[in-house]
Amino acid sequence: MPATQTVAVRVDVNALRDFSIRAFEAVGVPRPDAEITADSMVQASLRGEGDHGMRLVAIWADKIRAGGTDPRTPLETVRDHGGTALLDAHNGIGAVAASRAMAMAIEKARTLGIGWVGVRNSNSCGSARFYAMMALPHRMIGLCLTNGVPLVVPPGGLRARTGTNPISVAAPAKEELPFVLDMATAAIAFERLRVYASRGETIPPGWAIDRQGNPVQDPRKVNEGGFLQGGALLPAGGYKGFGLSVMVNILTGVLMGGAYMEGLSEFSPYDTPERDSFLLGAVSIDHFIPYEQFVERMDDLIRRIKDCERAPGVSQIYLPGEQGFHRERERRMSGMPLDGPTADALRQLARELGIPSVPGL
Amino acid sequence: MPATQTVAVRVDVNALRDFSIRAFEAVGVPRPDAEITADSMVQASLRGEGDHGMRLVAIWADKIRAGGTDPRTPLETVRDHGGTALLDAHNGIGAVAASRAMAMAIEKARTLGIGWVGVRNSNSCGSARFYAMMALPHRMIGLCLTNGVPLVVPPGGLRARTGTNPISVAAPAKEELPFVLDMATAAIAFERLRVYASRGETIPPGWAIDRQGNPVQDPRKVNEGGFLQGGALLPAGGYKGFGLSVMVNILTGVLMGGAYMEGLSEFSPYDTPERDSFLLGAVSIDHFIPYEQFVERMDDLIRRIKDCERAPGVSQIYLPGEQGFHRERERRMSGMPLDGPTADALRQLARELGIPSVPGL
Numbered sequence: 001m002p003a004t005q006t007v008a009v010r011v012d013v014n015a016l017r018d019f020s021i022r023a024f025e026a027v028g029v030p031r032p033d034a035e036i037t038a039d040s041m042v043q044a045s046l047r048g049e050g051d052h053g054m055r056l057v058a059i060w061a062d063k064i065r066a067g068g069t070d071p072r073t074p075l076e077t078v079r080d081h082g083g084t085a086l087l088d089a090h091n092g093i094g095a096v097a098a099s100r101a102m103a104m105a106i107e108k109a110r111t112l113g114i115g116w117v118g119v120r121n122s123n124s125c126g127s128a129r130f131y132a133m134m135a136l137p138h139r140m141i142g143l144c145l146t147n148g149v150p151l152v153v154p155p156g157g158l159r160a161r162t163g164t165n166p167i168s169v170a171a172p173a174k175e176e177l178p179f180v181l182d183m184a185t186a187a188i189a190f191e192r193l194r195v196y197a198s199r200g201e202t203i204p205p206g207w208a209i210d211r212q213g214n215p216v217q218d219p220r221k222v223n224e225g226g227f228l229q230g231g232a233l234l235p236a237g238g239y240k241g242f243g244l245s246v247m248v249n250i251l252t253g254v255l256m257g258g259a260y261m262e263g264l265s266e267f268s269p270y271d272t273p274e275r276d277s278f279l280l281g282a283v284s285i286d287h288f289i290p291y292e293q294f295v296e297r298m299d300d301l302i303r304r305i306k307d308c309e310r311a312p313g314v315s316q317i318y319l320p321g322e323q324g325f326h327r328e329r330e331r332r333m334s335g336m337p338l339d340g341p342t343a344d345a346l347r348q349l350a351r352e353l354g355i356p357s358v359p360g361l
Numbered sequence: 362m363p364a365t366q367t368v369a370v371r372v373d374v375n376a377l378r379d380f381s382i383r384a385f386e387a388v389g390v391p392r393p394d395a396e397i398t399a400d401s402m403v404q405a406s407l408r409g410e411g412d413h414g415m416r417l418v419a420i421w422a423d424k425i426r427a428g429g430t431d432p433r434t435p436l437e438t439v440r441d442h443g444g445t446a447l448l449d450a451h452n453g454i455g456a457v458a459a460s461r462a463m464a465m466a467i468e469k470a471r472t473l474g475i476g477w478v479g480v481r482n483s484n485s486c487g488s489a490r491f492y493a494m495m496a497l498p499h500r501m502i503g504l505c506l507t508n509g510v511p512l513v514v515p516p517g518g519l520r521a522r523t524g525t526n527p528i529s530v531a532a533p534a535k536e537e538l539p540f541v542l543d544m545a546t547a548a549i550a551f552e553r554l555r556v557y558a559s560r561g562e563t564i565p566p567g568w569a570i571d572r573q574g575n576p577v578q579d580p581r582k583v584n585e586g587g588f589l590q591g592g593a594l595l596p597a598g599g600y601k602g603f604g605l606s607v608m609v610n611i612l613t614g615v616l617m618g619g620a621y622m623e624g625l626s627e628f629s630p631y632d633t634p635e636r637d638s639f640l641l642g643a644v645s646i647d648h649f650i651p652y653e654q655f656v657e658r659m660d661d662l663i664r665r666i667k668d669c670e671r672a673p674g675v676s677q678i679y680l681p682g683e684q685g686f687h688r689e690r691e692r693r694m695s696g697m698p699l700d701g702p703t704a705d706a707l708r709q710l711a712r713e714l715g716i717p718s719v720p721g722l
Binding site for chain 1: 440442443444445447472473474475476477479502514515516517518519520522523528530532540542544546548574597598600601602603604605607608610611612615616617618621622623644645646648649650654655658659662665666669670671672673675677678679680681
């Protein structure tokens, strides 16, 4: 559930994409990798996930220039056997490593029905959804799990021990929109807490606790005294979200021989590698039932859910990911809304890199 | 989180297992299948999940005698290619179909690193955990998803549209206990609601709503006027649990060409096939990193979580599945506790089938 921010300006989506590609190229990212990286951020912003969207363009360019990310993403294939593989990103760009791994998983699934490819020693890949959705045009179901720094307390605990570790699964439909689940296993994504903090808004109980275990109302308190020194996030649905978060840790950092828990680093400082791990999975639908039959069944499932009798005041039942598609369509037509800080950061980046800014920005 | 019930009697675990095997054989289940079926129920009761435990022995014997389940479990391999396969259980016993499918997934993972095997047209398999845990002795991570009748409302909806659809994942450790996640994607498993109802206890808000969308306090109201006619369950963690539940539907019934949503039947009446679908997955750890290294990393992960500073009054932080192992150890030594109705049902079953009852029962 993305938070909306004040819109400072709207610009053409393709112009924004071209600018982002040029910016990444200017800091040493090869053209195909610059395209993937830009696409992952443009898609996030189009779908209303500003946290993983255009605001990251300047941040990534800074991070690469600070030496915290290798712009060439020197991916190494550590293991590759049958339906599985393990890649080492050697501190490259997360979007590049994750999308190459997903392409490998799709190739494996094409012949074997399923492919699972892990990545270690990467920087963050943004929205897990972007990589899960890569499976859709290949008549496949896509899966992406990623780990991250400890932000979430175990039930009964007072300190962060596991990450917001998202789970994304994408499955195609026929006439209906694809099913695209993309959820943090914490009660709330950490970046959303920052949005609430920046607006001076309070948060409901069940999202975060202070270091004594009391519910936090003022989100700024979580970072009082330094990153996460004032508290931590609660898992989604109590021990269930906690269990899923630990599961993601196991299937990513632990299984891939990568970092986990305190071995991971936050996004900043920019000269520090994050050491994230990912799991990318693809499942070929035709290996189970004919694709046409599957997507018709998906339409039926989706329609039955949307036809559900609604509570008073509820205008529509939404499937996971559905609102993101509507938002994307609108933004491709009316332009991408950018908030003030993001617009400023992009203008400054253009000046620093000596490249033309986005028209209308 | 199992509910504790009043203990009427404690009996020897092995005697209970032998009795269950004999009872299943008496209603036409072949010996190896009777063993698997008994084991799945004994393990559930040992770990404190009475809902999927010994109370099911008499119910399954009744269901087989009523013609609602084929005791021979005539499993058909519909597709088998590379890392995936699809089985049709043709209305056989769920525990038999799921464990055979898991054995296939393990064989596939042994050579390919991963195996995903689906089952359709089955009756319920009880605890998903039992099948996920089958992977552990094979140096693998196990996965089991199963679908079930609609019991859970979508966010904003007033009628049940998706099931409690559990997710189970098991991963081995070295000196620590294995990680065993087994969670309903609903706020509460339906059988637990029945336990609250039978005791006349109230339930907290966030578990169930009535047909107008109001929180239900008295769990008996959910079934007022017939099965689920008085309300429905809420998903765990709101739209997140809902999304996971629909994901399970997609990866089981929809993908396997089996039943989903209203196409599924409840456990009773006993002469009706349930038509559940399952997904069984196995991941070979050695295909990613050496097994020894993995289990040492698991020990480290588990210890760091358990060492977390605790809230006042919390004596220990538990990992998913941990308490089940402690309970199992205690019950193997002190005997299996049975509640009054379960003890009565087993005694009556012995009389009806003309087999010796459990000593001490």
